[in-house]
Amino acid sequence: MSRAGRILILGSTGQLGRELQRSFSDYGEVIARGRETVDFSGEDQLRSAVRTASPDVILNAAAYTAVDRAESEPDLAMAVNGHAPGALAEEANRLGALFVHYSTDYVFDGTKAGAWEETDAPNPLNVYGASKLAGERAVEQVGGKHLIFRTSWVYGPHGKNFLLTMLRLGKERDLLKVVDDQVGAPTTSIALADATRSIVASIFEGRCGSAESWAGVYHMTCGGSVSWRGFADAIFARAQNLLGGRRPATAPIPTSEYPTPARRPQNSVLSNKKLNAAFGVQLPSWGDALDRVFLEFNP
Numbered sequence: 001m002s003r004a005g006r007i008l009i010l011g012s013t014g015q016l017g018r019e020l021q022r023s024f025s026d027y028g029e030v031i032a033r034g035r036e037t038v039d040f041s042g043e044d045q046l047r048s049a050v051r052t053a054s055p056d057v058i059l060n061a062a063a064y065t066a067v068d069r070a071e072s073e074p075d076l077a078m079a080v081n082g083h084a085p086g087a088l089a090e091e092a093n094r095l096g097a098l099f100v101h102y103s104t105d106y107v108f109d110g111t112k113a114g115a116w117e118e119t120d121a122p123n124p125l126n127v128y129g130a131s132k133l134a135g136e137r138a139v140e141q142v143g144g145k146h147l148i149f150r151t152s153w154v155y156g157p158h159g160k161n162f163l164l165t166m167l168r169l170g171k172e173r174d175l176l177k178v179v180d181d182q183v184g185a186p187t188t189s190i191a192l193a194d195a196t197r198s199i200v201a202s203i204f205e206g207r208c209g210s211a212e213s214w215a216g217v218y219h220m221t222c223g224g225s226v227s228w229r230g231f232a233d234a235i236f237a238r239a240q241n242l243l244g245g246r247r248p249a250t251a252p253i254p255t256s257e258y259p260t261p262a263r264r265p266q267n268s269v270l271s272n273k274k275l276n277a278a279f280g281v282q283l284p285s286w287g288d289a290l291d292r293v294f295l296e297f298n299p
């Protein structure tokens with residue numbers, strides 16, 4: 001079986017970066033780099049880190065993900081999310097390496113009635129979404145062996161995310177008001193990492209043909225959809241052991257009652273049809289993926 005060889009994981013301290021390290025640990029030689037050694041705001045350092053590592057695959061899990069803060073730090077968000085991915089794609093091309101990059105549902109404006117397809121026109125509502133779209137375009141412009149996976153509502157057992165925020169608030173409150181008019185697909189860092197590994201393995205084992213036939217943008221989320229309030233309910237339904245037998249109640253509120261600096265799309269649901277057709281990969285439903293994360297808490 002042909003293997004990927006040397007795998008450079010950037011953003012290794014993030015939610016996805018951690019899971020990519022787990023998922024690829026027995027697949028090749030993993031070189032994990034976090035912000036302390038590779039800061040994306042400095043392009044020269046970034047390029048030289050890639051040249052030093054000389055990988056066969058670059059998995060870029062680093063991003064400026066503070067959606068609200070990005071409204072007041074647009075230059076930094078653009079440097080990390082918009083410009084750095086293009087430099088990475090160029091370095092990957094130089095080496096003949098596969099470049100895997102992640103993007104977001106926030107490239108869309110949320111106005112579509114059904115699930116968003118890759119062919120739908122992006123129209124970001126906030127600085128973060130605009131910076132991620134700029135990153136996609138920079139990578140596409142370089143071309144070569146690249147994959148851009150747009151995902152949504154990422155969470156997992158570690159890091160900063162909605163699940164861990166709900167568990168913290170659920171310890172303090174019996175009732176939480178949660179936004180009910182934004183719908184999306186909560187997606188675990190675990191499922192994303194495992195799907196990425198499966199696709200990288202297929203490519204390196206020669207099952208996908210040449211890069212011209214598979215390079216491009218794909219949506220990659222867990223199956224189904226739910227509002228933030230529905231997601232919170234599902235979390236509390238599974239969290240009784242962690243919350244000493246308590247099950248906090250939730251009340252629905254509209255986005256207008258939870259104002260944030262960044263506007264967010266109302267419908268964030270992405271269609272995964274292209275990913276399924278190209279690679280035969282299907283992520284679990286969001287509920288099954290949530291069960292899997294709770295196994296980490298209650299082994």
Ligand SMILES: NC(=O)c1ccc[n+]([C@@H]2O[C@H](COP(=O)([O-])OP(=O)(O)OC[C@H]3O[C@@H](n4cnc5c(N)ncnc54)[C@H](OP(=O)(O)O)[C@@H]3O)[C@@H](O)[C@H]2O)c1
Pocket residue numbers: 010011012013014015016017034035036038039040041060061062063064065080102103104105132150151152153154155159160189
């Ligand atoms: N989180 C979501 O809900 C969500 C939704 C859709 C798409 N995505 C995309 O999914 C991917 C993974 O996201 P995630 O949730 O795993 O993000 P995360 O947990 O916030 O991790 C981001 C990683 O990027 C690093 N980073 C931030 N600024 C950096 C800089 N200037 N230089 C170098 N590294 C820097 C962070 O380092 P530190 O640990 O030092 O901060 C961390 O390792 C990203 O492309 C993100 O845009 C995420």
